[in-house]
Amino acid sequence: SGINAEYEAVVSTQSTGEFVQCLANPDYLNYLAQNNYFKEDEFVNYLKYLLYWKEPKYAPFLKYPQCLHILELLQESRFRDELVNVPCTKFIQNQQMEHWSHRIRKRNLIWNNSITITKKDEKDIKEEPKS
Secondary structure (H helix, E strand, O other), rough: OOOHHHHHHHHHHHHHHHHHHOOOOHHHHHHHOOOOHHOOOOHHHHHHHHHHHHHHOOOOHHOOHHHHHHHHEEEEEEEEHHHHHHHHHHHHHHHHHHHHHHHHHHHHHHHHHHHHHHHHHHHHHHOOOOO
């Protein structure tokens, strides 16, 4: 029936999205490489198919948007071949950590500046001379 088909489509989309997000995990990428998934044409074709997640109507549902960048890199055989090497996946992991720490510092800086500006504005409002 229509309701079951619609439900199955939602579940399929959710599970596919979860898989795409797993691609942001360097250890998982290493697992896939060491178990020769990237050598299988069907799997590589599936990765190509998953690029639809970059479309604006799907991307907002991803909690880990860096997975889209990894998905893009996985289209390159050289990148897939390198993932079998632990130092490669550790490098990716270190780059992600660096990115996150920079983003957190930047967000905190913006947050602290907005609080300072707000407090200054409140002080200016309280100190305005009354006519």
